[in-house]
Amino acid sequence: MGTSGIAARECGLLVVQVLGPVRLWRDGTEISLGPVGRRAVLGLLVLADGRPLLGSHIIDVLWGEQAPPTATNVIQTHVKHLRRLLEPGRRAHTPSTVLPFTGGGYALRLPAGAVDLARFRDLLTTAAEADRRGDPQSVAAQLANALGLWQGAPFADVPTLAGHPKVRSLLDDRRAAIVRYTDALLTLGAGERALPLLREEAAAHPLDEAVHTRLVLAHHCVGRRDEALAAYDAVRRHLADELGVGPGPDLVAAYLRVLDDETPAPPVDPLVDTAAAVSPVNQLPAETAGFTGRAAELSALEELVEDRGTAVRIAVVCGTAGVGKTTLAVRWAHRTRGRFTDGQLYLDLRGYDPQRPVSARAALGHLLESLGVPATSIPTDLDRRAARYRAETAGRRLLILLDNAASVDQIRPLIPGTGTVIVTSRDSLAGLVALHGARRLLLDVLSTPEALTLLRSLVGARVDHEPEAAATLAHQCAHLPLALRVAAELATFRAGEPLTALVGELADRQRRLRLLDPGGDVRAAVRVVFSWSYRQLPAAAARLFRNLGLHPGPSFDVGAAAALAAMARTDTAMQLDVLARKHLVRTESPGRYMMHDLLRAYAAELAADDDPGGAIDRLHAHLLATAAAAMDRLHPADRAHRPAVARAPSFPDATAAQAWLDAELPGLVATAAAGLEHDRPHFTTDLAATLYRHLEGGAYMHAEALHGYALEAAQRSGDASRYGVALTNVGAVHRLLGRYELAETHLSQAAAILDRCGDQLGAARALSNLGIVYERLGRDDAEAHQRAALAAYRRVGDRYGEASTLVNLGNANTRPGHFDEAYDQLLRAAALFRETGAVVGAAAALTNLGDVCTSLRRHDEAAGHLSAAREIFRSAGHVYGEAVALTNLGRVHGTRGDHARAIGDLTVAIRILHSIGHRYGEASALNILGDVLTAAGRTTEAVARYAVALSIATATGDHDEQENAHEGIARARRKAVHARTSRTP
Known part of the structure; x- marks a missing residue:
């Protein structure tokens, strides 16, 4: 293993061992420490790591509340004897240097390397440094030496210290070291060296998944596949028996690696190619047209992110506002996109937004969703989100572009375990460089030749005809790309005037502003250019520009812009084109626009002289009315549950309504947050109450944010009814995300408040949601709550x-002994939905009815209900409903032995569910497909499908589907073995 504890005793005059029994050597000879109390005092002093330890603390540890009256004298006696043992030549009454009384307590001051615990920690630090260098050989050597210092349980002969927090932490450090040691050995292909230690640790810690994961991988590394599978099965059953949980993602991934090597890849079959590679995500914004110069900076950025043997490479592009940080980073990202085969993520952190920058917690939620993690599997707290993010990015070739960061605290949780990260910021982010090894590129303004090249690309030959004026114009724009583009557009617009005239006009304005603001900040120059360009705008375009600064969202459409400026949509569209040509707004997509944050701040400053309150109210009214119109198109039967608002023109079809909601949702959430800042709580609560049904369909991250703002707004308003509705919506989101305790708290409170307010509809909805929660929790009163809600709706x-x-x-009753009751309830639900015109609701009822009929073995009727439901869903564009209907149809066909039809339906369902990110449904459908393939004798393909289902179900925490996958794999493997042995002569 490495340096043994015995060998370590030879390293100095005094040696103390605590990683095992507490022992002391001087000059290689062991010295008896005496009674256990004395060894305990020495152990506590070692744990204090040189810091003073109060006598009262020692007494508390050794005796607790049963300390004898003589406890202080006993401690002093132990210290006196320890001083004699540690400093035998010290004269009486001479102050001790090894165990002095200092700081009101005793401190142990031994030479470096004298205590095995200190050496253990030093070796861990050295191993961590080697790990950062990417040197597994050195990692393994250092950790072998560290683990070799252990001679048993720490403080093994001092029972009093066994439960001390620092001792428990020390044991955790040892287990972590074992994991890192075995990881290094597995990287080196030396799994056999790790097996003895792993077997010992696994036996001692049967629920430690990290250790058992490495045990499975070590067996697999040396070719012992059966032992690897047996080790996995043993810990899986132990976890289920002791904790009632399934294996975590790492342990399942190890199992699947073993399984992949055991099971040859199935032949490609277009019907069942559900594991086909999905195109990696690409979220990079479009490149800025007319990009010029910056060759040296692009080359420098390339050097910053070169492979330095580290797991993650971080480059910080910093510089003043408007200098082109984002443009440069996006340009480089597009040029190198082919390297990052697992995708390119982009997130604008809005670090300099005056209202609400993106928090690290929210940013992690967006990044995890981009990586395909369903909202139901995204943890709530920051630390667990960061851990899940690191797990999802581990080993993947990703580029992550984090734009407009404000601080290190905003960025630090977003650093992945592997990959390349580009951060843009006006701040130097020194902490990221110092603590995380980031490299920094300070982006300066353009050089004069580069600025002239950019002007030439935008203005044309006039730059060469008037070189001095062009150079002066570049200087007046502070050589900032953003200002140069705005100025160039104005020069193009006034094509008949010489550049000297424009330069002179700008010089006059700069002189006037300098008298008012002599700070000399380059951003002041940008403000001058903005003001110069703004003054040339037609009145309508100027008014629109001012009001656009009040929009809090990341982007806006023509309708929102028209509402802000109180203009007709056609006129607004024309003026937006004017602003876009002058680079005062940027087109994000057809009909949608964005503003640079400098321009937005400048526009908002100008709007202060208008009527900002009126513009904000118009925007709120427009968004509420349009959201209500979209919901009326998508969920017409649910109108009674939404606030009454002014009606906007209706959407032509459900597709258009859905498209508007999808595009506008981030802006709606931002506007709801701003409603709190503008003291308009009713807008925030009304918007959340309008959109709740849409948000239940899967936009859970946005739902959590919007309903959270609504709850805060309702509290401020003091309106009990609004507060109850907001509580219901927050509780419903917690239910959908599987946070059942939080859901129960919110929904119980909501039901009581709404009942007191006399809001029977609101109370009924809260009770119905509460009933679903109780069903998930296995509570006996789940049905009673649903029946109470049913009675309220009927009243x-x-x-x-x-x-x-x-x-x-009906869903609650879909269980043995209650199928007939469930059948009647679902049949009645389908009829009621039809009567109210809610065809999608009717299809949902028919889908569940088909499932019940399958359980009742009424397969023809089940197929009829499911086929009808599928057609309704398909006509309505409800892809999730169609996928569920197809999944259940596949189960029916499989049960009837029609394997080909079952495989076809299930394959289409899986593709739909994968495309929309509904991972629970995907895992369920994959397991059913595995059952059908097993029944058809295609066991190799079945195991592959079960494996994918297991991976998904582990990530989402779905224990039922995990168990279904495990049972399916075992069943398919048994059938495969039987088939092979039956063919053996």
Whole structure:
């Protein structure tokens, strides 16, 4: 293993061992420490790591509340004897240098290397440095020496210290070292060296998944596949028996690696190619047209992110506002996109937004969703989100572009375990460089030749005809690309004037502003250029520009712009084209626009002289009315549950309504947050209450944010009814995300508040959601809550709510002994939905009804209901519903032995579910497909499908589908073995 504890005793005059029994050597000879109390005092002093330890603390550890009256004298006696043992030549009454009384307590001051615990920690640090260098050989050597210092349990002969927090932490450090040691050995292909230690640790810690994961991998590394599978199965059953949980992602990944090597890849079959590679995500913004210069900076950025043997490479592009940081980073990212085969992520952190920059927690949520993690699997707290993010990015060739960062604290949790990260910021982010090995590129303004090249590309030959004026113009724009583009557009617009005239006009304005603001900040020069360009705008375009500064979202459409400026849509579209040509807004996509944050701040400053309150109210009214119109198109039968708002023109079809909501949702959430800042809480609560049904369909990250703002707004308003509705919506989101305890708290409170307010519809919805939560928790009163909600809906005559609750009751009763009751409830729900015109609701009821019929073995009827549901969903463009109907149809066909039809339906369902990110549904469908393939004798393909299902179900925490996958794999392997042995002569 390495340097043994015995060998370590030879390294100095005094040696103390605590990684095992507490022992002391002087000059290689062991010295008896005496009674256990004395060894305990020495152990506590070692744990204090040189810091003073109060006598009262020693007494508390040794005796607790049962300390004898003589405890202080006992401690002093132990210290006196320890001083004699540690400093035998010290004269009486001479102050001790090894165990002095200092700082009101005792401190142990031994030479460096004298205590095995200190050497252990030093070796861990050295190993970590080697790990950062990417040197597994050195990592293994250092950790072997560190682990070799252990001679048993720490403080093994001092029972009093066994439960001390620092001792427990020390044991955790040892287990972590074992994991890192075995990882290094596995990297080196030396798994056999790790096996003895791993077997010992696995036996001692049967629930430690990190250790068992390495045990599985070590067996696999040396070709012991059966032992690897047996080790996995043993820990899986132990976890289920002791904790009631399934294996975590790392342990499952190790199992799947073993399984992949055991099972040859199935032949490619277009019907079942569900594991086909998905195109990696590419979120990079479009490149800025007319990019020129910056060759040296692009080359420098290339050097910053070159492979230095580290797991993650970080480059910080910093510089003043408007200098072109984002443009440069996006340019480089597009040029190198082919390197990052697993995708390119982009996130604007809005670090300099005056209202609400993106928090690290929210940023992690967006990044995890971009990586394909369903919202239901994204942890709530920051640390666990960061851990999940590192796990999702581990080993992947990703480029992550984090734009407009404000601080190191905003960035630090977003650093992945592997990959390349580009950060742009006006701040130097020194902490990122010092602590995380980032490299920094300070982006300066353009040189004069580069500035002239950019002007030439935008203005043309006039630059060469008037070189002195062009150079002066570049200087007046502070050589900033953003200002140069704005100025160039103005020069192009005034094509008949010489550049000297424009330069002279700008010089006059700069002189006037300098008298008012002599700070000399380059951003002041940009402001002058903006003001110069703004003054040339037609009145309508100028008014629109001012009001656009009040929009809090990341982008806006023509309708929102028209509402802000109180203009007709056609006129607004024309003026937006004017602003876009002058580089005062930027086109994000057809009909959608963005503003640089400098321009937005400047526009908002100008808007202060208008009526900003009126513009904000117009924007709020427009967004509420349009959101209500979209919801009326998508969910017409649910109108009674939404606030009454002014009606906007209706959408032509459901596709258009869905497209508007998808594009506008980030801006709607930002506007709701701004509603709190502008003291308009009713807008925020009304918007959340309008959109809740849409948000339940899967936009859970946005739902969590919007309903959180609404809850805060309702509290501020003091309106109990609004507060109850907001509580219901927050509780519903927690339910959808599987946070059942939080959901129960919010929904119980909501039901009580709404009942007191006399809001029977609101109370019924809260009760119905609460019933679903109780069903998930296995509570006996789940059905009672659904029946109470059903009675409330019937009292007020809300047939849509009645139908929805009947579906919930039917689902709750889909279990042995209750199928007939479930059948009646779902049949009635489908009829009620049809009567109210809610065809999608009817299809949902029919889908569940088909599932019940399958359990009742009424396969023909099940197929009829499911086929009808599929057609409704397809006509309505409801892809998730179609996928569920197809999944259940596949199960029906498989049960009837029609394997070809079952495989076809399930394959289409899986592709749909994968495309929309519904991972629970995907895992379920994959498991059903595995069952059908097994029944058809295609066991190799079945195992591959079960493996994908297991991976997904582990990531989402779905224990049922995990168990289904495990059982399916075992069943398919048994059938394969039987098939092979039956063919053996």
